[in-house]
Each structure stands twice: as C-alpha cells, then as structure tokens.
Amino acid sequence: MSGLCMAHKLREAGHGDVVIFEKADEVGGTWRENRYPGITCDVPSRFYSYSFAPNPDWSMGFSPGAEIQDYFVRTTDQLGLRGLIRFGEEVTEARWQDGRWRLRTATGSEDEADVLVTAAGILHHPKIPDIPGLQTFAGRVVHSARWDPSIDVERCRVGVIGTGSTGVQLTTALAGRARHLTLFQRTPQWVLPVPNRRYPASTRWVFRHIPPLNRLAHGFYQRLIEAIFAKAVVAPRLGALGRLRAGAPESAAGRAGS
Template identity: 45%
Template sequence: MADDGTHNTHHEVEVVIIGAGLCGVAAVVALRRAGVDDVLVLEKSARLGGTWRDNTYPGCGCDVPSLLYEYSFAPHRWSRSFARQPEILDYLATTAATHGVDRAVRYNTEVRSVRWSPRAHRWNLQTTTGAYTARVVIVAAGPWHQPRVPDIPGLDTFPGAVFHSARWNHELDLTGQRVAAVGTGASTVQFLPEIQPQAAHLDAFQSTPQWVLPKPDFPFPAALHDVLARHPAACSTGPRRPSAYRCATRVCCGRWRPWPASTCGPP
C-alpha cells in the first residue's frame, strides 16, 4: 500500500470500512478474528466515535439498556442502566485501543465516491486524501452523522440562536431564555428535561405524538457487577432465563434482588 502523504496517493487494500463508529470498530475486530488483517477504516472526522462523538447535547445517552449495548467481546461495568454519552464514547475509544482498531483508522478521510469496476472486480473509492481500491467495502457510516434541519420559512432570518441538537451550542446559556424545540424524537426527550428548569419558557413542537413509556434509569450497584462477573450465564437469555437487563431491573434502592432459582441460575 503506497502512501507518500499527498492527496494523489493510491491505496490497495482487501477490505475498506467507511466510518469509525460502533459498527466500524466491531467490523474490524470480527474480520481480524476471521483471519482478515488487510483492513482499513476511513473516517471523515479527526477521531472515532460516530454518533457518540457528534451528539453532546444535555442528557445525551443510550435509549437502549446499557447491558444490551455493548460488544460481546468487550463486557463493560456500566455505571447505570441507561449509560450517558461520555461513558459510551469512552467505552468505544477504550475498546478500539485495546483491540488495536485505532491503528487501522485513517482519520480526516472523507469518502466522496464509491464505484464498482466489473473488469477488475474491485471497488474504487475517491476520498479527500487519495484513491483506494478494495475487494470488499463495508458501509458503517450510520444514519445519524448528518443533522437534518427542517425547511421552515423564515428560519434563515430568525434573529435568535438556531442550532441542531446534534451540533449543540454549549456556549449559549439558556437561563431565562424563551426556547422552542422542533421535533420530539429520541434526542428531544433526553434534552428537554435537562433544559426545562433553565428556560423561562419552553415550547415543544411535534408533528406526530410519541409513545411514552417508563424509563427505569438508575445507578448500577457493585452487587450487580459482582453477580454478573461470577455468574455470567445466570442472566443470559434463554428459554427459562431472563436477559441481563431484566435481571438488572431487580435492583431497587441499591439492593440486589436475585431472581428465583427456578428462573435465573446456572445452566
């Protein structure tokens, strides 16, 4: 693979992965375990992380239970049932470093085009740092890396501050401000409770009502991690055993409440 540091370089590689987020990191590890070592990850940003790098709005976190949101090859002692963005980003970075994934990443490399060459049986990729040729291309860019700003008449001339939640303006103090939030998706339901006590007035605009369900978010006590470390199969999913998250929800007021032996125990 030639690389002289210019934008006119040409790289030949077996597998190219586009995006260094959760899926990109997992793909590198899985390929290496399968014996494929000639792998490169093309990442347009200066660091990995994907959506957990880009989204830093107040209250940003996982809306999937933490125990279900981890790699099978990298178990983690989550701090709470629904982990927050800084912990997830740190987990991703640590896992990538531990498995040497970061050495395969080419940062500040944005893919501009991907074309298949029937004659050569190879993919030709044009990027901001040169051309790449690969036998296999895995797209792991994800759908959340480009903010979608609605086309609202007058938005471009609005005199107040305007920003997307995925590009949160942390320098703006919302204390005493009149705030409007457009949309009630997963991000909004996380940052609204965080900014509501600060704002003098807060309006939320939605086109479709959301389903509202209880969110059992609580800190994980050490007892839970100890049980999972000693008996990882005790809370595995099976015909007669609940998932790890279901076991975790038995934690109440800092006390571990084990499931009955008939439903949760060693296989």
C-alpha cells in the first residue's frame, strides 16, 4: 500500500523511472493475505484511503477486508501503476556498491537503482506462540494470517488466543457460529462497541457526485485521529484517550477486558 503511494507520488513529481517489486501475484499486502472471518479495518474507511484517490462507494463506516482489497486493486489500475510492478519478484538481496543499489530477487533476476525505498509490510507474517504441547495437539492449529476457509467452525470447539484487534474481530465473527468458543487473553484489553452503520445508496450517490465531500470527510477523520489517537500513543497523558487511561482505576481496566 505504501509502495503504491510512493510510486504514484514519485511519478507525479516527474520521476518516471520507477519500479515496484512485489513478491505476490497481486497488490494489497495485508488485505490480500488476511482472509479470516470478521476481518475489517479499525480506521474509518473514508480516512483509510489515499487522499488522491478517495472512494465514494465505501459500504460501511469501517469496511470489511475484501472491500478494502478491491479498493487497492481498482486504484492500482485507475492510476496506471500496474505497469510499474514486477509481480512474483521478491527482493532477497540489496547491496550498496559503487554508488548504486544492486538488487537480486528470489527468481535470480538482478537490477540496480539510485534510490531504494523499503515498503514491505509485516502484518501478514505469522508468529506462532511457543506453547508447551502445541506440537502434539490433536486438533487443527491455524494462524489468523493463514486462515483456512475450509474449516467447518459450526462443528468445532474453537479456542482463540489473543485480544488484539484481530482477536476481537475473529471472536465477534465466530461467536455465533462455532459450536463452542473460548477466548484466551494474557492482558486485559479495552473493548468498546463501535457503531458501524451501512451507508445507504443515497449517501454513496452524494459522495460520488460531490467530490469535495470526500476530501472534507478525509480531512475531518485525519484531524480527529491525530488529535486523539496519535497523541494518546506518542504521549499517553495527552489527548482524550491519554486522560482516560491515566485516570482509569485498575479495577475498571480489568472489568473492561473481562
């Protein structure tokens, strides 16, 4: 995703000799790889899009993963970026030599560049926990980043480990489907209801025919997130979330994550 953005902006600035190396056969990164039930984005869709390529047709405030993946595929074609991409070319070596970058890919091909930008994502690489007995567990062991759609969860007793964003999304999707579901957490987590209404056709029509509204919505969410969430992460005692975290008693945190 960041690689597509960089390529577009470089070309827009007049740099025509741009190449994107992509190890897979399609764009999308984490949204291409992750297909677990309930996958969605915890950032409002009108902000989770390129400022130069707004999408008036988001179906929901927080859109599902497949819809986000479709957006990146469609935007790649609309911006004419597909011709810059070398699919199936995973860069395995980058060496600075004689004032240039020397590149080698998994297929054995070589190239060189004056400037090398690393835009490789990390959110689809599974990290399997080192749990005693995991190797001898008789049931299926599946990481969310390698979800197997053939699993018949309606007939399974399912255990989900973790209460991060993925764990919450997966648990919500499986709770009404699995024969039995148990969620294991190490640390209490804040879990709050998120209103995620579906946009009616009239709203999508308005955003499609009045483009400035897309830019206005994007700017609104950008200021909102930077004013609250970004400050809470960088300086926990600043911003609304920082004040909430600093003033919350320990028992309340425990109840919120239970």
